[in-house]
Amino acid sequence: MKSNSLETHIAGLHLNSPTMLASGIMSYSVDFFQRIAKEGVGGIVTKSIGLESRKGFENPTIVQINNGFINAMGLPNPGIASYANEIKKAKNVLNIPLIVSVYGFSIEEYETVAKKAINYGADAVELNVSCPHVKDTGLEIGQNPEKLFRAIKKVKNNVKKPVIVKLSPNVTNITEFATIAVEAGADALTATNTIHAMAIDIESTKPILSNIFGGFSGPPIKPIILRCVYELFKTVTVPIIGSGGITNWRDAIEFMLAGASAIQIGTAIALQNTKVFNDINKGIKSYLKKKRFKNVEQIVGLSQKI
Amino acid sequence: MSAYLRKYNIMRTIPILNIKTENQTTKTITFNDKLCSRAKPGQFIMLWIPRVDEIPLSIMNSQKGEVSVTVKAVGSATNSLNSMKKGQNIGVRGPFGNWFSTRSNKCLLIGGGVGIVPLYFLLKKIVGDDKQITFINGAKTENELLFMSSIKILCKNQTILSTTEDGSYGYKGIITESLTKILRQEKFDIIYACGPESMMRNVFDIAELYKIPLEASLERLMRCGIGLCGSCVIGQYRVCRDGPIFNSKQLRKIQDEFGFSRLDFNGKKIPI
Ligand SMILES: Cc1cc2nc3c(=O)[nH]c(=O)nc-3n(C[C@H](O)[C@H](O)[C@H](O)COP(=O)(O)OP(=O)(O)OC[C@H]3O[C@@H](n4cnc5c(N)ncnc54)[C@H](O)[C@@H]3O)c2cc1C
Ligand SMILES: Cc1cc2nc3c(=O)[nH]c(=O)nc-3n(C[C@H](O)[C@H](O)[C@H](O)COP(=O)(O)O)c2cc1C
Ligand code: FES
Numbered sequence: 313m314k315s316n317s318l319e320t321h322i323a324g325l326h327l328n329s330p331t332m333l334a335s336g337i338m339s340y341s342v343d344f345f346q347r348i349a350k351e352g353v354g355g356i357v358t359k360s361i362g363l364e365s366r367k368g369f370e371n372p373t374i375v376q377i378n379n380g381f382i383n384a385m386g387l388p389n390p391g392i393a394s395y396a397n398e399i400k401k402a403k404n405v406l407n408i409p410l411i412v413s414v415y416g417f418s419i420e421e422y423e424t425v426a427k428k429a430i431n432y433g434a435d436a437v438e439l440n441v442s443c444p445h446v447k448d449t450g451l452e453i454g455q456n457p458e459k460l461f462r463a464i465k466k467v468k469n470n471v472k473k474p475v476i477v478k479l480s481p482n483v484t485n486i487t488e489f490a491t492i493a494v495e496a497g498a499d500a501l502t503a504t505n506t507i508h509a510m511a512i513d514i515e516s517t518k519p520i521l522s523n524i525f526g527g528f529s530g531p532p533i534k535p536i537i538l539r540c541v542y543e544l545f546k547t548v549t550v551p552i553i554g555s556g557g558i559t560n561w562r563d564a565i566e567f568m569l570a571g572a573s574a575i576q577i578g579t580a581i582a583l584q585n586t587k588v589f590n591d592i593n594k595g596i597k598s599y600l601k602k603k604r605f606k607n608v609e610q611i612v613g614l615s616q617k618i
Numbered sequence: 619m620s621a622y623l624r625k626y627n628i629m630r631t632i633p634i635l636n637i638k639t640e641n642q643t644t645k646t647i648t649f650n651d652k653l654c655s656r657a658k659p660g661q662f663i664m665l666w667i668p669r670v671d672e673i674p675l676s677i678m679n680s681q682k683g684e685v686s687v688t689v690k691a692v693g694s695a696t697n698s699l700n701s702m703k704k705g706q707n708i709g710v711r712g713p714f715g716n717w718f719s720t721r722s723n724k725c726l727l728i729g730g731g732v733g734i735v736p737l738y739f740l741l742k743k744i745v746g747d748d749k750q751i752t753f754i755n756g757a758k759t760e761n762e763l764l765f766m767s768s769i770k771i772l773c774k775n776q777t778i779l780s781t782t783e784d785g786s787y788g789y790k791g792i793i794t795e796s797l798t799k800i801l802r803q804e805k806f807d808i809i810y811a812c813g814p815e816s817m818m819r820n821v822f823d824i825a826e827l828y829k830i831p832l833e834a835s836l837e838r839l840m841r842c843g844i845g846l847c848g849s850c851v852i853g854q855y856r857v858c859r860d861g862p863i864f865n866s867k868q869l870r871k872i873q874d875e876f877g878f879s880r881l882d883f884n885g886k887k888i889p890i
Pocket of ligand 1: 672
C-alpha cells in the first residue's frame with residue numbers, strides 16, 4: 313500500500329488527513345458528514361451539545377464584515393439525549409474520528425454531557441470553554457483559571473477517551489490558560505474559538521446581531537490565531553489543533569509550521585463550499601512532495617527553528 | 619448551480635420604496651437594490667427588520683434596480699414587517715441559492731398560497747419565450763389567490779387552472795386533483811412547484827408516477843443563508859446553498875425527509 317503523507321495523530325486519534333470540520337458548522341445531519349467525508353475531511357467535530365436542548369438566539373445570528381463573519385448563534389442544539397441518535401448513526405456510517413463538542417452551564421454539566429457523548433460512541437470530546445456569546449458557559453469558564461481547571465479535571469477523571477480543550481483568544485495571555493488546561497489533563501488543545509466582536513448598522517443606528525455581541529471568524533482573524541498557535545507550541549507539549557480563518561492550503565501549512573498538528577475548517581465552508589477539504593488536502597500533499605517531506609507530521613512547528 | 623459571491627452577503631440597509639396590499643394578510647414590499655435586481659426566479663433574500671428578526675423571502679419581481687418581495691403575515695417577524703411604513707429602513711442580503719431552470723418548452727407551474735411568489739417571477743421571465751405554459755394556482759379561498767389579475771394578463775395565450783378549497787373561485791377542491799386531471803390528458807417537459815410541503819410531496823409522487831421531471835422550491839428554517847450553520851439541512855443538502863430548488867433526482871435522495879420531517883430551531887427533527 314502507498315503511504316499516506318497526510319496521515320496524522322492527535323492524542324491517540326488517527327486522522328487520514330489533518331483537515332477537520334470545526335464545531336458548529338453543519339452539524340445536524342449525518343448525511344452531510346458523509347458528503348464531506350467524500351471530500352477527505354480527516355475528523356469531525358460536532359456542534360457544541362449541552363445537557364438540555366436550546367433554541368439559540370433570534371436572527372440576525374450572523375453578519376459578514378469584509379470576508380469574515382461575526383456569529384451569535386446562541387448554541388442552538390437538541391441536547392445530548394436527542395443527539396445520541398446522530399452520534400450512533402455517525403459512528404455506524406463514518407470511518408473517521410467523531411469528536412463531540414461539549415458545553416455546560418456548570419462543571420457537572422460538562423462532565424455529564426461528556427460522559428454520555430462517549431457512551432454513545434464519540435471517539436473524543438472537545439470542551440467548548442470559549443463560546444464568546446452565551447452567558448454562564450463557554451468563555452465564562454475559559455476565562456476563569458480556577459473554573460477551567462476544575463471543569464477539565466472533572467471530565468478527565470470520568471471519561472476514558474481523549475479530552476480536547478478549545479481555548480479562547482479573548483484572554484490577555486493564552487499560554488497561561490493553556491498551561492492550566494494541560495495541568496488539568498487536557499490531551500490536546502484547539503486554538504482557538506472566535507474573537508468577541510460586534511457590528512452596528514449606521515443607517516438604522518442599531519447593533520445588527522440580535523444578541524448584540526458575537527464571535528468573529530474567517531480570514532481576517534487568521535494572523536491573530538496563528539500567533540496564538542505559535543505561542544502555544546512553545547509552551548505546551550500536547551498536540552495543538554489550529555482553528556481560525558483557514559481557507560486554503562497555504563493557510564493550513566502556515567498553521568502547521570507554527571505548531572498545529574491538525575487544522576479545523578469553519579467559515580471557509582461558506583466561502584469555498586464543501587470542496588475546501590479536498591482542495592486543502594491536495595495542496596498540502598503537493599507542498600510536502602515539492603519540499604521532500606515524507607509526512608505532514610514532519611512540518612509541525614518547523615517555523616519555530618529560527 | 620448556485621454561486622456564492624461575498625459581496626452579496628454584505629447587508630445593505632435601505633428604505634422601503636413602496637408597499638402594496640395584496641389581501642388581508644399579504645403585502646408586497648418594494649425597495650431599490652442593485653445586487654438583488656440581478657436575481658433569477660427561485661432565489662431568495664434574507665431581510666432584516668431592525669431589532670426584530672431576519673427572515674428568508676423569495677424574490678417576487680425585479681426590474682430596473684427595483685426588487686419586490688411578497689410577505690404573508692404568519693408570526694411576529696412577518697406581522698411587524700407588514701406593519702412597516704414607506705421610507706422605513708430594512709436590511710437586505712442576497713440574492714442567495716439556486717434558481718429554476720428555463721430550458722424546457724412545455725411547462726407546468728403549480729403553486730399553493732404564498733408559494734406562488736417565485737413561480738410568478740418565473741412566469742414573468744419565461745412567458746415571452748415562445749413556451750407553452752400551464753399555470754395551476756390554488757388557495758383556501760378566492761382572495762388568497764395571489765396576483766390573479768396580472769397572471770390573467772400574462773397568460774392570455776396560455777392555460778390557467780385555479781382551485782379553491784371552498785369553491786369560491788375556479789375548481790372546488792385541492793390543487794393536486796387538478797394536477798392529476800391534467801396529467802391524465804397531457805404530457806409536459808417539466809413541472810415547477812412551490813407551496814406547503816405536504817402539497818409539494820404529493821406533486822412529487824404524482825410527477826414520479828407520470829415520469830415528468832420536477833423542480834420544487836423547498837423551505838427550511840434559515841439563519842446564515844450561506845451554507846454554514848446547518849439550520850436548513852435536509853439529508854445531505856442545505857436548502858439555502860444547495861437549493862432552495864431541488865430536481866427529481868435530488869428529491870429522490872431525500873424522500874425519507876421531504877414532506878415528512880424537518881429541523882426545529884433546536885436542531886431537533888420534528889414531523890412536518
Ligand atoms: C427560501 C424561503 C423563501 C420564503 N419565501 C417567502 C415568501 O416569499 N413570502 C412569505 O410570506 N414567506 C416566505 N417564506 C417563509 C417566511 O420566511 C416565514 O413565514 C417567516 O420566517 C415567518 O417568521 P415569523 O416571525 O413571522 O413567524 P414565526 O411565528 O416565527 O414562525 C412561523 C413559521 O414560519 C417559519 N419560520 C420562522 N422563522 C423562520 C426562518 N428564520 N427561516 C425559515 N422559516 C422560518 C417556521 O415554519 C415557523 O413555524 C420563505 C421561507 C424560505 C425558507
Ligand atoms: C456559525 C458558526 C457557529 C459556530 N459554533 C460553534 C460551536 O457551537 N462551538 C464551538 O466550539 N465553536 C463554534 N464556532 C467556532 C468555530 O468552530 C471556529 O473555531 C471558528 O469559527 C474559527 O474558525 P474559522 O475561521 O475557520 O471559522 C462556530 C463558528 C461559526 C462561524
Ligand atoms: S441557513 Fe445556515 S446552512 Fe442554510
